[in-house]
Amino acid sequence: MILRRREFIRTSGIAAAGSLVIPPLLHSCKMSRLSDNAESYMSHFEVTREQLQKVISAAMEKGADYADLYFEHSLNNTSALEDGKVNSAYSNIAYGVGIRVLKGDQTGYAYSEVISEEAMLKAARTAANIADVSGKYLNARVSELTSPSYYAVGASWEDYSVRDKIPFIQRMNDRVFAADNRVAKANVYLSDKTSYILFFNSEGLLAWDYRPLVFLAGVCIMEDKGRIENFFSGRSFRKGSEFLTNELVDEMSDEVVRKTSLLFEAIRPEPGEMEVVVGAGESGILLHEAMGHAFEADFNRKDLSIFSDMMGKKIAEPFVRIIDDGTIPGNRGSLNFDDEGNLSKKTVLVDEGILTSYLHDRISSKHYNIDPTGNGRRESFRHIPMPRMRCTYMDNGPHKKDEIISSVNKGIYVDSFSNGEVNIGQGDFTFFVKFGYLIENGKLTRPVKDVNIIGNGPQALADIVMAADDMIINDGVWTCGKNGQGAPVSMGIPTVKIKKLTVG
Amino acid sequence: MNTKEKYDLADMVIAHALKSGADQVAVTISDNRSTEIEIRDQKIDTLKESNRSNLSVDIYTENKYSSHSTNRMKKEELLKFIEEAIAATKYLAPDEFRTLPEPELYYSGGGPELNTLDPEIDSLDARKKIDMANQSLNEAYGEDERIISVSSYYSDSISNMVKVASNGFRGDSGSTGISLAVSVSIKSDAGRPSDYWYENSRFIDRLKKTDIGREALARALNKMNPKKIASGKYPVIIENRVAGNIAGPIYNSLSGANIHQKQSFLIGKQDKPITSSILTVYDDPFIPSGSGSRLFDSEGLASVRRPVIENGVLKNYYIDTYYGKKLGMKPTSGSSSNVVFGKGKRSPQEMISSISKGVYITGFIGGNCNLSTGDFSYGIEGFYIENGRIVHPVNEMNITGNMNTFWFSLSELGNDPRENDSIMIPSLMFENAVLSGI
Numbered sequence: 024m025i026l027r028r029r030e031f032i033r034t035s036g037i038a039a040a041g042s043l044v045i046p047p048l049l050h051s052c053k054m055s056r057l058s059d060n061a062e063s064y065m066s067h068f069e070v071t072r073e074q075l076q077k078v079i080s081a082a083m084e085k086g087a088d089y090a091d092l093y094f095e096h097s098l099n100n101t102s103a104l105e106d107g108k109v110n111s112a113y114s115n116i117a118y119g120v121g122i123r124v125l126k127g128d129q130t131g132y133a134y135s136e137v138i139s140e141e142a143m144l145k146a147a148r149t150a151a152n153i154a155d156v157s158g159k160y161l162n163a164r165v166s167e168l169t170s171p172s173y174y175a176v177g178a179s180w181e182d183y184s185v186r187d188k189i190p191f192i193q194r195m196n197d198r199v200f201a202a203d204n205r206v207a208k209a210n211v212y213l214s215d216k217t218s219y220i221l222f223f224n225s226e227g228l229l230a231w232d233y234r235p236l237v238f239l240a241g242v243c244i245m246e247d248k249g250r251i252e253n254f255f256s257g258r259s260f261r262k263g264s265e266f267l268t269n270e271l272v273d274e275m276s277d278e279v280v281r282k283t284s285l286l287f288e289a290i291r292p293e294p295g296e297m298e299v300v301v302g303a304g305e306s307g308i309l310l311h312e313a314m315g316h317a318f319e320a321d322f323n324r325k326d327l328s329i330f331s332d333m334m335g336k337k338i339a340e341p342f343v344r345i346i347d348d349g350t351i352p353g354n355r356g357s358l359n360f361d362d363e364g365n366l367s368k369k370t371v372l373v374d375e376g377i378l379t380s381y382l383h384d385r386i387s388s389k390h391y392n393i394d395p396t397g398n399g400r401r402e403s404f405r406h407i408p409m410p411r412m413r414c415t416y417m418d419n420g421p422h423k424k425d426e427i428i429s430s431v432n433k434g435i436y437v438d439s440f441s442n443g444e445v446n447i448g449q450g451d452f453t454f455f456v457k458f459g460y461l462i463e464n465g466k467l468t469r470p471v472k473d474v475n476i477i478g479n480g481p482q483a484l485a486d487i488v489m490a491a492d493d494m495i496i497n498d499g500v501w502t503c504g505k506n507g508q509g510a511p512v513s514m515g516i517p518t519v520k521i522k523k524l525t526v527g
Numbered sequence: 528m529n530t531k532e533k534y535d536l537a538d539m540v541i542a543h544a545l546k547s548g549a550d551q552v553a554v555t556i557s558d559n560r561s562t563e564i565e566i567r568d569q570k571i572d573t574l575k576e577s578n579r580s581n582l583s584v585d586i587y588t589e590n591k592y593s594s595h596s597t598n599r600m601k602k603e604e605l606l607k608f609i610e611e612a613i614a615a616t617k618y619l620a621p622d623e624f625r626t627l628p629e630p631e632l633y634y635s636g637g638g639p640e641l642n643t644l645d646p647e648i649d650s651l652d653a654r655k656k657i658d659m660a661n662q663s664l665n666e667a668y669g670e671d672e673r674i675i676s677v678s679s680y681y682s683d684s685i686s687n688m689v690k691v692a693s694n695g696f697r698g699d700s701g702s703t704g705i706s707l708a709v710s711v712s713i714k715s716d717a718g719r720p721s722d723y724w725y726e727n728s729r730f731i732d733r734l735k736k737t738d739i740g741r742e743a744l745a746r747a748l749n750k751m752n753p754k755k756i757a758s759g760k761y762p763v764i765i766e767n768r769v770a771g772n773i774a775g776p777i778y779n780s781l782s783g784a785n786i787h788q789k790q791s792f793l794i795g796k797q798d799k800p801i802t803s804s805i806l807t808v809y810d811d812p813f814i815p816s817g818s819g820s821r822l823f824d825s826e827g828l829a830s831v832r833r834p835v836i837e838n839g840v841l842k843n844y845y846i847d848t849y850y851g852k853k854l855g856m857k858p859t860s861g862s863s864s865n866v867v868f869g870k871g872k873r874s875p876q877e878m879i880s881s882i883s884k885g886v887y888i889t890g891f892i893g894g895n896c897n898l899s900t901g902d903f904s905y906g907i908e909g910f911y912i913e914n915g916r917i918v919h920p921v922n923e924m925n926i927t928g929n930m931n932t933f934w935f936s937l938s939e940l941g942n943d944p945r946e947n948d949s950i951m952i953p954s955l956m957f958e959n960a961v962l963s964g965i
Contacts, residue, residue: 105788106853108620114612116597132575136598149576152653186618208788244789244899251789251899291902294927294963295758312893325567326675327712327719405577444893444906448712448719449753451923453893453906475894475904475925525755527894527904527925527963 057229061167064221064231068094068120074140075223076162081147082124083225086158089125089385090150091224093362094138095404097216098181102188104196104211109189121404122146126154128324128386132407163227170359170366173352176235176263180215183264188213191267195241198276203284207251208244213237213267222364230364236355236511237266238500243279245287252286254279254457255441257500259355259511282439282458289470292461292526298431299476299524300462302438303424304495307514309521310345310415311503312443312452313480318347318372318380319398319410319505320387322447329450329481330378338378339484342420345373347382349397349413355498356413356513363399363408370396372415373484382410402508412503416515420490424518427489429465435526436460436467437476450480475527483521491518528558528580528600530699533689536600540584541693543606548613551587551627553696553827556580557688562653564681566660569668572678584609585627591616592625624852627826632848632858633696634823634830639813641820643702645730648683656681659736663707666740671748673713679740680708680725696827704818705731709743715751722746727947729816746889749910753920755964756911762885763926763960764878766909767943769891771950774866776896776903776930777801781835781843783850783861785898792901792930796841802934804839805871812864819865819949828860835866839935866950871940875954878939880915886924886962887912894925901930907962924964933957 057065057072065071075092082090099115119136120143131153133146192211199209218234238259245252256279260266301309314330322328330338339345349358349367358367363385372380381387384399387410400411428436437459445452456474460467496515503512528536537554544552558580565573582605583596593616597608664679682705689699708725724742728734765773780791793801812821812830822830826848834842846854847861879887887910894905904927910917941954 102619108622110592110620110622110625112593112615112619114593114595116599116608118597118599129571130573130575132573134577136578136580146576150574153571153574184618185615189618210788242790246789253790253897253899291904291927294925294961296965327721329718331719405579407573407575441895442893446721446892446908448721449750449922450718451892451906451908453925455893455895455904473895473897473900473902473904474927475906477892477906477923477925479923525923525925525963525965527906527927 057165057167061229061231064219067096067219068138068221070138072165074143077140078122078143078147079223079225080160080162081144082122082151083158083160085151085154086156087124087126087151087154089225091123091222091363093121093123093401093404094221095119095218097218097403099214099216100180101212101214102185102192104192104209107196109192112185117403119404121406122150123407124150124153125386128390129153130407134405160225163225165227165229168228168230168360168364170230170232173350173357173359173367174235174261176233177265178263180217180235180237180264187264188267191272194269194272195276198273199241199243199280202276202280203245205245205247205284206243206280207246210242212240224364228364230360232359235261235263237262239267239271239275240500241275241279243283245283247287250287252283254283254286258498259500260353260498261355261357262353285458285470286472289458289472291474292435292471294527296523296525298434299521299526300427300431300434300436301516301519301521302436303491303493303518304497304515305438305440305499306519307416307497307516308440308443308454309483310417310516311412311512311514312445312454313478313483314345315347315412315415316445316505317447317450317480318382320381320383320391321410323381324387324390328447333378336378337376338481339373339376339487341376342490343373343376343487344371344418345415346371346418347398347412347415351414351496354414354496354513355501355511358397358413361397361399362401365395365397365399367397367413382412384408384410400510402510406508409506411505411510412512414496414513414515416494416496417490417517417519419492419494419517420519422489422491424491424493427491427518427520428462428467430489430520431462432464434462435471436462445480451477452480453477476524477527478524483524486522487519488522489520493517528556530687530689533699534691534697537689537691540582540605540609541691544584544586544609544613545693547610549586549588551693553585553627553690553692555583555688555690557686559684559686561682561684562656564656564660565678566657566664567678568676569664571657584612586612586616587625587627588613588616590621590623590625591619592622593619624849626848627692627694628828628848628858630695632829633827634698638822638830641813641822642816643700643729643820645703647731648703648705649685651683651731656683659707662736663709663739666738667709667711667744668740670744671713673715673748674744675712675714675719677740678710682706690827692827698823698827700821703729705734707734707736707739709740711743711747713747713751717752720747720750722750750920753908753922755921755923757965758963760959761962762882762956762958763888764875764885764954764956765888766875767941767945767952767954769889770952770955772891772905773955774950774952776898776901777934778863780898781845783844783846783854783856786844787850787853790898792898793841797844799841800839801841802836802839803937805940806836806839806937807834807869808836809833809867810835810864811867814865817865817949818947819863821864824860824862826861828858830864831859833859868944868952869940870942870944870953872942873939874943875941878941878954878956879912879917882912883914885912886910886921887917888926896930903928903930924962927961927963933960936960
């Protein structure tokens with residue numbers, strides 16, 4: 024997003040009107056070839072180019088190979104509806120700088136929530152302790168990253184007050200209650216986050232980014248003859264307030280009511296091994312858990328992943344092509360550049376059934392001596408970056424959805440999920456099914472619900488025997504957890520048949 | 528910020544909020560310092576120092592409620608932050624149930640010394656921390672040729688907080704924690720099994736520092752070449768280390784918010800049996816140096832030791848002020864402190880010896896529970912038991928059931944609660960669990 028030259032340290036995005044605290048403008052652009060935007064980001068964080076270089080020098084003073092500074096200012100606002108009214112709101116401000124120092128594959132990390140030269144130097148010297156020889160570092164020439172714009176914002180969330188949000192949240196509640204007299208409760212949440220990022224490293228690279236992220240979610244709880252069922256619907260994007268439309272609210276309301284009411288007819292299938300057809304879209308969770316994590320290169324460079332010795336090998340049928348993409352406009356998983364200053368990419372992981380790439384951060388791309396893939400991500404300035412997924416999806420295959428379903432004698436069709444997990448070394452993975460159908464003699468029959476599916480990653484990948492031509496990217500509210508860090512991601516897949524998985 | 532400075536800042540924020548139109552305000556100011564060290568294969572992999580602060584403020588105005596937090600502590604900015612928060616709150620719908628707690632329920636001093644803070648951790652030398660991690664690592668490193676990698680983890684943390692509410696609450700607390708953990712990965716014909724072990728304590732002197740690497744290695748080696756078994760009903764023993772996972776949905780279903788929002792399978796079950804009669808669980812905030820010990824909860828409510836489940840009968844929900852008003856119930860506390868399960872007489876090994884065909888569950892992977900209905904299904908790993916002995920590791924299986932009936936099949940409690948965790952749960956034996964495999 025192109026920043027307007029305005030004073031933009033806001034104290035709270037839920038502001039009724041834009042009342043601002045103006046930071047002192049510290050200009051130091053005598054020899055500058057930096058853009059106005061880069062200068063605004065530096066003023067935003069009240070740092071000068073000289074200070075950035077001084078802090079990097081301190082980080083490098085014990086002989087490190089590399090250091091970077093990650094400045095973040097995030098404003099998070101959530102409005103919540105319960106019992107028919109938008110009656111609570113929450114906000115959070117996170118502000119600070121993370122300082123990372125690398126020596127080979129070793130990492131030193133410290134952060135400061137106060138951005139002053141003294142505080143930054145102290146953190147830099149703490150992180151520098153990962154290296155223990157004295158080294159000489161000469162400041163590199165400063166160059167600014169030219170990055171694309173995958174999430175140009177129509178209207179900033181900071182200009183949008185809680186008053187503007189309430190009608191949309193209320194609309195979902197009212198539409199859900201109007202749709203079915205069994206609705207007992209509705210919960211609706213709207214949460215937006217705006218992050219200002221400034222990045223600088225020991226190679227002289229300076230980058231800045233404006234990252235919006237929003238989700239709208241609704242929970243519908245229905246009661247029918249003493250039974251209670253609930254369902255969840257969510258959408259998330261890197262978009263501004265143009266995200267909120269009546270059409271979106273209506274679509275989500277209808278979806279959540281329809282799915283909740285179907286649950287009353289749903290049964291839990293007989294446990295055991297069976298053929299599994301995963302529906303287009305949300306079932307991308309299969310890729311995320313069964314292979315995505317095990318493709319993350321930190322696990323592979325340490326030889327911990329079940330895929331560690333499979334690079335270049337055939338791991339799936341030739342029609343299987345799996346991609347991790349950080350460049351889809353407005354997508355929840357997209358980034359202009361990753362949290363290590365590398366440009367985001369569209370990375371092909373499996374091509375014609377052959378494993379072609381892992382997901383890399385800076386340490387692993389150096390380890391494998393290849394170009395970074397732009398997967399080095401961190402939850403915030405308080406966290407160390409590591410390889411993470413973005414939007415992980417599988418391309419269209421050669422089959423038709425009807426053809427796939429009619430090929431199954433006894434199995435299960437699933438298309439709504441709540442969560443999943445994987446064991447990287449053994450390859451066991453799971454995903455929890457909120458909704459699906461039994462398949463009997465080639466036809467969808469009874470709805471099913473609340474069942475865990477478990478399989479083994481490499482086996483499941485090899486067992487993808489059919490894939491349709493109906494790929495959908497799912498824009499649900501997916502947060503991936505790894506080593507205690509959350510990262511927003513998304514996923515997609517066409518209708519796919521897996522020969523055999525264990526259904527709980 | 529020291530404790531006095533925190534109180535001063537909290538008082539300033541409250542005074543400003545009241546002046547700016549708030550009817551009631553509560554402020555919590557906290558900070559946390561921590562060190563994390565990972566050593567991998569005898570080389571330091573990661574050194575991380577954290578130092579974070581937070582100020583959060585709950586605002587009640589015209590029966591409207593909002594809550595805000597920030598790590599920007601500059602006074603001028605905070606004042607603006609409060610004013611904006613109050614202005615925004617006024618756009619919300621009124622909610623008569625939103626108020627601060629009744630003052631008579633607040634903690635007002637005189638509680639026992641809980642011993643939650645070890646002053647020694649603050650002055651611990653970095654070298655000593657690294658040495659501790661190295662020692663744990665070396666118990667496993669190089670001890671078996673099948674090892675791919677050994678990592679050890681040291682972490683410590685020091686937390687302090689002050690809470691002030693405009694209707695009379697003032698309280699502060701401090702705590703420390705320290706832990707050592709090791710994870711080991713090994714090479715086998717099929718895959719790379721790994722496992723971990725950890726020890727934790729509030730006090731460095733009381734931290735068990737040995738047998739962490741050894742235990743992790745033994746566990747990883749035991750997991751080689753797992754197989755799944757036929758689907759069916761089996762008795763299962765769930766190891767203490769992971770038994771909390773299967774109790775989690777009960778805890779979530781006891782929360783006032785979930786009861787009121789009908790996302791609980793325990794609605795209307797007060798004073799009714801919800802598990803087999805062998806189970807008694809207390810919420811005990813006063814255990815000296817306990818992981819969850821506290822004199823007051825996050826709202827300032829004075830701690831009370833309460834039965835949660837007594838001989839299988841549900842005695843108390845977890846009710847905070849807001850949902851207490853909505854439900855017409857007296858607040859207990861919205862969150863658990865130390866969850867203390869009763870314990871039995873036998874160790875898991877002794878329980879295993881009495882099983883003719885069953886499964887010893889040592890890990891969960893994924894799965895979930897529908898809180899409205901109690902239906903659950905979780906991935907499991909562990910060991911197949913035959914004629915009282917462990918035969919082989921199992922994986923790629925699920926355990927499935929409904930919490931309302933499953934807990935009635937609880938047949939025995941182990942003698943091994945993990946006493947340094949806030950959930951002090953022993954190994955649990957259940958009859959007739961539905962497992963899906965082949």
